[in-house]
Amino acid sequence: MKTTTKMGLFLGTFFLLVFFVGCKNEAKTGTTNTSSTPTTSEAKEQGQAFIEDDGSTPNVLNIAIGSPDHTTLVAAVQAADLENALVNAGPLMVFAPTNAAFDALPAGTVDDLLKPENKDALANILKYHV
Numbered sequence: 114m115k116t117t118t119k120m121g122l123f124l125g126t127f128f129l130l131v132f133f134v135g136c137k138n139e140a141k142t143g144t145t146n147t148s149s150t151p152t153t154s155e156a157k158e159q160g161q162a163f164i165e166d167d168g169s170t171p172n173v174l175n176i177a178i179g180s181p182d183h184t185t186l187v188a189a190v191q192a193a194d195l196e197n198a199l200v201n202a203g204p205l206m207v208f209a210p211t212n213a214a215f216d217a218l219p220a221g222t223v224d225d226l227l228k229p230e231n232k233d234a235l236a237n238i239l240k241y242h243v
Contacts, residue, residue, distance in 0.1 A: 173207050174199040185215040185223060192227045193236040208242045 174196055177183045186209055190196060199207070215223050226235045 172200040173205055177209060182211045182213075183209055185212045186210060189223075189227065189235060189239060192229075193232055193239055195236060195239055198240075210242070 171179075174190070177187050177190070177199070190199065199205070225231060226238070
């Protein structure tokens with residue numbers, strides 16, 4: 114019985130000591146709390162799509178950017194601001210049309226969809242392919 118009491122007292126003291134050591138009350142000096150609002154160009158380039166890594170595990174967007182057959186698709190994804198949708202952890206199945214598929218569309222279709230005023234329509238079309 115005495116051993117149990119001594120062990121309980123020892124453990125209780127140990128945990129209290131760890132608790133108090135972890136709760137140091139130090140004054141922070143030299144720190145300022147400034148909040149900055151990103152500029153328009155900085156705000157557009159936020160999210161996982163704009164994090165640079167060593168390229169060891171390419172995502173769907175990296176593969177499309179590196180493909181000469183998907184330049185129109187990459188331009189459309191960027192125009193619709195959907196870069197972050199293609200860099201998230203998958204599994205993702207993407208039906209990626211090639212430049213030849215875009216060229217087969219009626220003349221002016223791609224150019225019209227890439228206009229800023231058609232961003233929502235373009236995003237809806239692209240979301241059906243992911």
